[in-house]
Amino acid sequence: EPPSPRRARGSRLLLALLVLLAQAPGIPAKPSPPLWPMPQSVKMSPQLLHIDVETFYIDHGPNSTAGPTCSLLQEAFRRYYDYIFGSYKKRYDIDESELEPQLEQLQVSIALESQCDCFPNESSDESYSLLVQYPVAFLKANRVWGALRGLETFSQLVYQNSYGTFNINVSNIADSPRFSYRGILIDTSRHYLPVRVILKTLDAMAFNKFNVLHWHIVDDQSFPYQSVTFPQLSNKGSYSLSHIYTPSDVYKVLEYARIRGIRVIPEFDSPGHTQSWGQGEKDLLTPCYNERKKAEGVGPINPILNTTYTFFATFFKEISEVFPDHFIHLGGDEVDFTCWASNPDIQNFMKKKGFGKDFTQLESFYIKKILDIVTTLNKSSIVWQEVFDNRVELQPGTTVEVWKSDNYFEELSVVTASGFPVILSAPWYLDLISYGQDWTKYYKVDPLNFEGSKKQKQLVIGGEACLWGEYVDATNIIPRLWPRASAVGERLWSPQNVTDVQDAYNRLAIHRCRMIRRGIAAQPLFTGYCPKYENKME
Numbered sequence: 001e002p003p004s005p006r007r008a009r010g011s012r013l014l015l016a017l018l019v020l021l022a023q024a025p026g027i028p029a030k031p032s033p034p035l036w037p038m039p040q041s042v043k044m045s046p047q048l049l050h051i052d053v054e055t056f057y058i059d060h061g062p063n064s065t066a067g068p069t070c071s072l073l074q075e076a077f078r079r080y081y082d083y084i085f086g087s088y089k090k091r092y093d094i095d096e097s098e099l100e101p102q103l104e105q106l107q108v109s110i111a112l113e114s115q116c117d118c119f120p121n122e123s124s125d126e127s128y129s130l131l132v133q134y135p136v137a138f139l140k141a142n143r144v145w146g147a148l149r150g151l152e153t154f155s156q157l158v159y160q161n162s163y164g165t166f167n168i169n170v171s172n173i174a175d176s177p178r179f180s181y182r183g184i185l186i187d188t189s190r191h192y193l194p195v196r197v198i199l200k201t202l203d204a205m206a207f208n209k210f211n212v213l214h215w216h217i218v219d220d221q222s223f224p225y226q227s228v229t230f231p232q233l234s235n236k237g238s239y240s241l242s243h244i245y246t247p248s249d250v251y252k253v254l255e256y257a258r259i260r261g262i263r264v265i266p267e268f269d270s271p272g273h274t275q276s277w278g279q280g281e282k283d284l285l286t287p288c289y290n291e292r293k294k295a296e297g298v299g300p301i302n303p304i305l306n307t308t309y310t311f312f313a314t315f316f317k318e319i320s321e322v323f324p325d326h327f328i329h330l331g332g333d334e335v336d337f338t339c340w341a342s343n344p345d346i347q348n349f350m351k352k353k354g355f356g357k358d359f360t361q362l363e364s365f366y367i368k369k370i371l372d373i374v375t376t377l378n379k380s381s382i383v384w385q386e387v388f389d390n391r392v393e394l395q396p397g398t399t400v401e402v403w404k405s406d407n408y409f410e411e412l413s414v415v416t417a418s419g420f421p422v423i424l425s426a427p428w429y430l431d432l433i434s435y436g437q438d439w440t441k442y443y444k445v446d447p448l449n450f451e452g453s454k455k456q457k458q459l460v461i462g463g464e465a466c467l468w469g470e471y472v473d474a475t476n477i478i479p480r481l482w483p484r485a486s487a488v489g490e491r492l493w494s495p496q497n498v499t500d501v502q503d504a505y506n507r508l509a510i511h512r513c514r515m516i517r518r519g520i521a522a523q524p525l526f527t528g529y530c531p532k533y534e535n536k537m538e
């Protein structure tokens with residue numbers, strides 16, 4: 001249903017009113033620094049420093065243990081120099097040497113030994129401090145991961161005035177994330193996403209300080225992951241042979257993510273959501289019966305065959321070697337029991353095991369075996385909430401992802417009371433679209449707003465914005481994610497008391513224009529335009 005003009009006018013009026021209130025006389029206009037997400041602590045002075053594009057440089061400081069040999073940092077210096085100055089044209093009608101004082105250099109120091117050749121992990125230190133002062137600014141971090149976050153913040157502080165010169169306020173920032181897990185879920189099964197689109201998504205994630213790409217790589221509809229051990233899975237199960245991720249594609253994604261401090265967690269969801277697996281792997285799925293006669297169809301993974309588990313032991317061995325992260329997402333959601341219930345062999349197996357008619361027990365039997373396989377490979381698991389709800393016996397440290405939109409705070413209470421870490425995604429299903437500024441709805445959720453002890457709240461390791469792919473492909477993934485996911489990004493990074501929606505609107509509008517300048521086709525928040533900047537996309 002198209003929006004009525006009346007409703008559109010209504011929200012415009014509301015906004016105008018809010019703006020008026022913010023600028024009303026008597027209330028001192030307190031401009032927030034145009035940062036997204038807001039750091040833990042920002043002190044900003046009205047003193048401006050000028051930056052000369054020709055002479056300014058970013059380099060490792062003398063005390064840095066991660067020096068010139070750290071290619072991750074050198075690459076980041078280049079990248080951020082381009083973000084800051086790249087899209088601008090130098091104006092020659094100003095003698096910049098006359099403008100003083102001038103910021104000459106950004107010195108980046110890493111206190112502890114370099115992690116340049118490592119992958120970020122669940123306990124990576126992303127904290128940093130940034131002191132912008134004349135004539136050299138200092139960015140200090142314990143690890144390269146914090147330096148990456150600090151470079152992003154520094155780049156957001158620099159702005160161009162109406163004469164075209166670059167300025168930065170003298171400032172002092174101390175920052176670290178509120179939650180260690182800040183994810184984006186992409187779904188490459190419902191629609192294939194070209195590698196370049198995944199890389200673009202990783203760029204935008206870095207601009208918003210996200211640090212986990214949850215790659216829901218396969219599902220019922222297609223199996224684009226090219227397995228070295230079981231090449232027939234993608235040969236038969238992908239949409240076409242040009243809709244697959246080869247080992248070199250996967251490597252490209254992993255490396256691009258790594259140098260931005262982003263972990264990649266693959267999801268191989270089972271026993272449901274697996275129709276595409278059946279095409280390339282005989283007997284993996286359960287044959288469904290109709291009136292005790294074998295019908296055409298197949299259902300979830302067949303949990304009663306030993307061959308199922310030998311297959312998964314081999315398959316997950318490969319996955320554990322291809323994906324360096326300590327975590328693998330095993331899915332376990334939305335298992336349809338109809339097919340299992342129709343199959344006489346499964347009925348017999350249930351009887352033998354004493355499961356009665358309770359198919360959740362069969363599902364638990366299956367998931368337990370898969371979890372054990374992954375544990376043997378020295379990896380930890382993430383599972384959707386049903387696995388916990390169905391009382392599967394979980395290894396300590398198995399992380400539960402809460403996704404069901406009803407009573408998710410209650411679910412957070414129950415899961416954390418049992419001692420398991422949780423990731424919250426229930427309020428952040430970005431594929432569910434509606435008219436208007438739905439980012440405010442995402443923004444207002446506080447993940448810790450549930451009944452529970454301090455210890456329970458510490459088990460909430462973070463959250464995730466999910467963009468399921470039924471209606472999303474390369475044409476619309478970027479504008480659908482950004483800047484809506486940015487709201488989740490700030491919620492998961494910034495202090496709990498950063499909740500002013502009007503202030504967030506002002507900063508997010510600037511941030512959206514910043515993303516546009518950097519080549520991210522982020523959709524508009526509302527009416528308006530991106531001022532003063534050259535825009536390729538508007």
Ligand SMILES: *[C@@H]1O[C@H](CO)[C@@H](O)[C@H](O)[C@H]1NC(C)=O
Pocket residue numbers: 031032033034044045046047048169
């Ligand atoms: C940055 O400096 C300018 C110029 O003095 C000032 O108007 C502005 O308020 C400062 N920004 C912040 C966030 O303090």
Ligand SMILES: *[C@@H]1O[C@H](CO)[C@@H](O)[C@H](O)[C@H]1NC(C)=O
Pocket residue numbers: 061062063109138
């Ligand atoms: C480098 O280390 C020396 C000696 O510890 C210290 O005096 C100096 O302030 C440090 N420089 C920076 C930029 O941190």
Ligand SMILES: *[C@@H]1O[C@H](CO)[C@@H](O)[C@H](O)[C@H]1NC(C)=O
Pocket residue numbers: 115118120121122123124
């Ligand atoms: C994360 O990586 C760092 C650096 O490689 C390492 O010291 C730390 O033990 C790792 N943490 C975990 C939980 O593996």
Ligand SMILES: *[C@@H]1O[C@H](CO)[C@@H](O)[C@H](O)[C@H]1NC(C)=O
Pocket residue numbers: 306
């Ligand atoms: C499957 O494995 C179980 C346990 O290892 C064993 O007892 C059983 O005989 C095997 N079944 C078949 C059909 O090989």
Ligand SMILES: *[C@@H]1O[C@H](CO)[C@@H](O)[C@H](O)[C@H]1NC(C)=O
Pocket residue numbers: 376377378
């Ligand atoms: C798992 O870790 C143990 C202990 O560090 C090691 O002995 C074993 O070889 C590892 N297994 C795999 C599959 O990496």
Ligand SMILES: *[C@@H]1O[C@H](CO)[C@@H](O)[C@H](O)[C@H]1NC(C)=O
Pocket residue numbers: 495497498499
């Ligand atoms: C949040 O709380 C901190 C510490 O109490 C305080 O310094 C800061 O001003 C608060 N920020 C906001 C936006 O209220």
